[in-house]
Amino acid sequence: MDLLASRASRMKASEIRELLKLLDQPDIISFAGGIPDPALFPSQAIADAYASVLGGPDAGTALQYQVSEGYLPLRRWLAGQMGKLGIACDEHNIFITSGSQQALDYLGKLFLSPGDTALVTWPTYLGALQAFNAYEPRYDRLTPDGGNMTPAAYQAAALAAGGKVKFAYLVPDFANPTGETLNRAQREAVLDLAGELDIAVIEDAAYRALRYDGEGEPPILALDCERSGGIENARTLYCGSFSKILSPGMRVGWVCAPRRVVERLVLMKQASDLHSPSINQLVMHRVSEAVYDGQVEKLIGAYRGRRDALLAALEAEMPDGVSWSRPEGGMFVWLTLPEGSDATALLARSVKEARVAFVPGNAFHADGTGRNTMRMSFTLADERAVGEGVPRLAKLMKG
Amino acid sequence: MDLLASRASRMKASEIRELLKLLDQPDIISFAGGIPDPALFPSQAIADAYASVLGGPDAGTALQYQVSEGYLPLRRWLAGQMGKLGIACDEHNIFITSGSQQALDYLGKLFLSPGDTALVTWPTYLGALQAFNAYEPRYDRLTPDGGNMTPAAYQAAALAAGGKVKFAYLVPDFANPTGETLNRAQREAVLDLAGELDIAVIEDAAYRALRYDGEGEPPILALDCERSGGIENARTLYCGSFSKILSPGMRVGWVCAPRRVVERLVLMKQASDLHSPSINQLVMHRVSEAVYDGQVEKLIGAYRGRRDALLAALEAEMPDGVSWSRPEGGMFVWLTLPEGSDATALLARSVKEARVAFVPGNAFHADGTGRNTMRMSFTLADERAVGEGVPRLAKLMKG
Known part of the structure; x- marks a missing residue:
């Protein structure tokens, strides 16, 4: 997996640099960056919250060290939000991270030893592969839409590779990169499989x-809480993020999990960066209380x-043999080109000749396939x- | 080292919680927390900078994703600051971290495999031990004031433990926890030893x-640049922090290092938390340009x-047999009690009977000694x- 790690890392690094360079060129039309529209950031509400925090009695708290688990009022607010989604929990089940990328890094560190197996979809979020790669796992394929291997077959393959199956990672809603969403039966199937394998499920809910x-x-x-009788018995670790709704540049995300997992993540954070910035947590709490729901409505519109x-233009313009996802939400449409096509080569030509950018799909595949996707x-x-x-x-x- | 890791982590976690609880009790006098005085934070300058960034043309940049190496104008400003300290470098030698704790975590991850040896002083910064412990090293003792083991002896001991000597870590100025500073000869001696062992030096310059x-x-x-002909040939990695001068709650630190090291840290950061908060980097840049030097003067005063x-009171009050450091800077005085004393037991009594708190010194010792220090x-x-x-x-x- 070392080769994959280094290749994926290099692709992401070069990807980001290229994309940032491209975005600076006004004649390039980019469908590449998986980033929110900065024109839609609630800049005024955020500016008001920084001013109010720093002008009030909490200024000292905002600029001082903070506990590793995160700012208590924000954790309580998030516990309330999780409650609205059917997850009864309290502040002890909420752990604040520096974006959900940090949650993936910590969960990789918590579960994976070299040679262990992580189950992921083909394709999956590239940043998750990068986070997990640091802990040198092998990947096996998760197919929530049916056709999973038997638990015994997953276990045997993991054992042959020198480790155990440790978790299943997936983005069940409007996945990066495919835009696709798991239905109820698929979610239950993932929980069934995880139960039979007795492994954790990492639910990346960024979108x-x-x-x-x-x-x-x-x-x-x-669904896990319903089956298991409550969050303390659950095997699912929910990773949430403010990045797509309020601001990625403030780097605030969270994990909602059984208390025993939160306690281990707190020790990990203490050793790794002490805590996420206090001031951003205080501000995110105020901004969320003030504008979260309205901001979601604005973005949806x-x-x-x-x-x-985009879907209408693809329908009107794309040649025969190209198919694509029709996402009910999120940020991405996933295209599949005719078998044998090479989207990386297409990108190079497209940037040069058509001045249009996108991301080739190969990098999202843990096994290096998907060359005809984008x-x-x-x-x-x-x-x-x-x-x-x-x-x-x-x-x-x-042409 | 697992035992040490878990013990140190538990002590720090409980320490922080206890301290925060204690600080809430108005009748406890605390000398424990290694934190800056929040009354001295440049709150107005920070509030002004947030308002100006969020009210100006950089608001989108401040709230958006950022490159992993950090905000370019801040990196350039820091390169200029390093130049004033005799370290000629440019922005490619500067890597922005979420506080210097993250630098220690990343450098531990970069250098250490389980069983490798890290050289540290007895005592040393507890947070460094916590960061390194995650990578399961063994520790050997660095004595910059003379009496180091021979390079061959260090190497033989490391080999016997199943690894190699990978780096020497130290806080050369007003160390945490001792307050002591290395003189020129001691600094040169550390470089001599590191050269003979061909290892990195991690210079923690937080104070x-x-x-x-x-x-x-x-x-x-x-000194290393002078010897080696420039930063690209240096073996020393300098970890800086704004936490003690401007604000720890914003979590901004930096590493100054050869470009080849910075490039590896950038890949690591991309996988671990993408980047430090954009907005805090933009604000720290403006605040630093505006008030850094004046703030240093204010804090010094x-x-x-x-x-x-504190030194005068210790002189007047302390019983015979107690000695202490006389730091030329920083935040800490280090006390040595008579042989056989137990500072942890003293703390328990002190909090209960005298309502005075401090930190027992044992936790700062990688070998578990130092029970008579605080x-x-x-x-x-x-x-x-x-x-x-x-x-x-x-x-x-x-009594």
């Missing part, structure tokens, strides 16, 4: 609030229209981007 | 700017007086604390 149509399914953790426009993000795709970018890309693909 | 009297010595990295008062911080010690607390503690010790 969960961004549903543009259809009815949401309960979080896997909520804006991103739904962009998704619809990810397009619609969060930054305005009318011009869709109206000009998709036809230019389609023309290149046809 | 460096807080010098209350006497002349400062060059950073070890500056305040803390010098508190150090002097750390007193003077940063929060006002006139009443020193005037009443020290006599009460001394009376208990005499």
Whole structure:
């Protein structure tokens, strides 16, 4: 897995650098960056909250060291939010992280020894692979839509590789990169498999609030609590994030988990960075109380229209043999090109000739497959981007 | 070392909780917390900077994802600061961390495999031991004031333990916990030893700017650059922090190192938390440009007086057989009680009977010794604390 680790890391590093460079060039139309639209950040509410925290009696708390588990009022507020999703819990079940990327890193560190097995979908979130790779696992394939291997077969393969199956990681709502969502039966199937293997489930819920149509399914953790009798008996660890709703630059995320897991994460955080910035936690608490629900509504209104426009343009322009996902939320559409196509080569040509960028899908596959797949993000795709970018890309693909 | 890891972690966790509880009790006089005085934070300058960043054209940058190496103008400013300390470098030699604790965690991860040896002083910074413990090293003793083992003896002991000597870690200026500073010859001796062992030196400079009297010595990295011909050939990795000068709650620190090391840290950060909060980096840059030097002067004025008062009170009150360090800067005085004393037992009695708190020194020793030592911080010690607390503690010790 070392090769994969180093390759994925290099791709992400070069990807980010290239993308940032591209975004600086006004004539490039980019569907690449998996980032929220900065024009939609609640900048005024955030500015007001910083001013109010720093101008009030909490200024000292905001600028001082903080406990590793995080700012208590924010943890209580989050416990209330989890309650609304069917997860009865309290502040002892909430652990504040520096973005959900840190949660993935810590959970990798908590569970994985070199040679252990992590179950992930093909494709899956690249940042999760990067976080886990540091702990040198092997990956096996999770197929929540059916066709999973038997528990005994997963175990035998893990044992042959010198370790054990430790967890299943997945993004059940509007996944990065595919945009797809697991239905109720698929969520139950993941819990069945995890129960038979007696492993943890890492539920990455980064996009969960961004549903543009259809009815949401309960979080896997909520289904787990129902089965197991409550969060303290659950095997699912829910990773949440403010990055897609309020601001990624403030780096605030959380884990909702049984208390025994939270306690281990707290010790880990103490040794690794003491705590997430106090001031950002105080501010995130105030901003969330003030504008969270309204902000979700605002984003849904804006991103739904962009998704619809991208899907319509793909329908009108893409050549035969290309198919794509129709996500009910999130940020991404996933395209599958004809067998034998190479999306990395296409990107190089596309940037040069069509001045359109996207992310080739290969990097999201733990086994290095998926060369004929690609990810397009619609969060930054305005009318011009869709109206000009998709036809230019389609023309290149046809020509 | 597992036992040590778990014990140190537990002590720190319980220590922090106990201290926070104690600080809430107005009748406890605490010399325990190694934290800056929140009354001295430049709150207005920080509030102004948040308002200006969020009200200006950089608001989108402040709230958006950022590159893993950190915000370029802050890295350039820090390279200039390092230049003033005799370390010629540029932004490629600066890596932004979430406090210097994260630097210690990443450097531990970069260098240590289980069974490797880290050289540390007895005692040393507890947070460094916690960070390194995660990577399961063994510790050997570094004695910069002379009497180091021969390189061959260090190497043989490391080999016998199943690894190699990987680095020497130290706090050369106003160390936590002892308050002591290495002179020029001691710094050179550390570099000599590191050269013979061909290992890295981790220079923890968290307190460096807080010098209350006497002349400062060059950073070890500056001496290393002189010897080796420049930072790209240096073996020393300098860990800096804004926590003691501007605000610990914003969690901004940095590493100054050869570019090849910075590049590896960037990949590590990308996988572990993507980047430190963008907004705090933009704000720290503005605040530093505006008030850094003045803030250092302000702190020196305040803390010098508190150090002097604490040293005078110790002189007047402490019983025979107790000795202590006379730090030229920083935050701590280190006391040595008569052989056979137990500072942990003393703390329990002191909190109960004298209502005075401090930190027992045992936890700072990688080998579990130092039971007759204790750390007193003077940063929060006002006139009443020193005037009443020290006599009460001394009376208990005499009684």
